[in-house]
Amino acid sequence: MASLGRERAATVVNELIEAREGVERLKSFLMQLGDRRAPWTEQVADGVLNRLSNVMSALDGAAAGGQSSDGARPQPSASSSGRNRRKRNFSRRSQHAYEQRITATLDDGHIWRKYGQKEIQNSSNPRGYFRCTHRSDQGCPAKRQVQRCDADPSKHVVTYYGEHTCRDPSQIVPIVIHAAGDAPPDGGASNLISFALSRANAGSNNGGASSSQTVAAVDGSATQLSTSSWCTSDDVSAGSFMQVDELGAVVGSAAGVISARKVAAGSAPDDADTMMPGLGGVGTGTGAGSFPSSPNSLGFEVGDDDLFRLDLDPQLVCTLWN
């Protein structure tokens, strides 16, 4: 049985090697295109490559004769009460901390999801374990540990593991692609939104951050849109740009179908044992802080290639384009 497991592991490793080579080829091909989404392409490709490597090394161990721990592990018993007797197969932390900081605030510009808490020896405060909230949808490997400082309870020791490969919400800019001639007779327009990195945001601040633009929604109300993420009108050929949370707000007010999930804000109770997820250091309630973990939660229909289908009122679309 064990030999069969090794054999399968070796086969899977070979498949993964092929997959990795394919991703590498795809990555270099996409990079050659000089598309403005190249940075995001690189990030995602690297993320996939990293994960493939992780899986391969894990399988390599099994293929090399390491007993698959599954065999020795007790089977999950349906009769057992509650949460015990679970089958598990997770990899131990092998990353080294790349940054440690002592900070009074837990906000660091990323959205974290807590997955554990432990009492630590020689410390009166528990340690909270967080992973990037984009782990599930983007495979972001970033993690952090947060522990209240023994000496100064007003501060936290935050240790980071792994780097973010996810797309920062503040850098995600949907490209609204006109589905020309596809407008249904009832006036509704079917459009596609592409969530891609904003080069303007990813790079240096190229001004315009302080200005804003008002877009009238169909119900007559007006929604303020910062232009920090808007492309210039020259770029209209590629579609119009707006930050996805802003778009969510507009669409939500226009159609009333999208409700951006509100995430706990930085005003969380300052309880040592209740570690709230750190949010984007942006203000409370709006901006990246209230950005959902995934465009899915905005109600977008996920398609291929970052494309999300969205039905917009033509009036609204018009304002977005002009």
Added chain:
DNA sequence: GATATTTGACCCGG
């Protein structure tokens, strides 16, 4: 109903 947090169990490295 979907998503986030809590918390005891499970697992691995030292």
Added chain:
DNA sequence: CCGGGTCAAATATC
């Protein structure tokens, strides 16, 4: 064997 990192069912929250 023990400490610490992670999982995942249960629970809470919206």
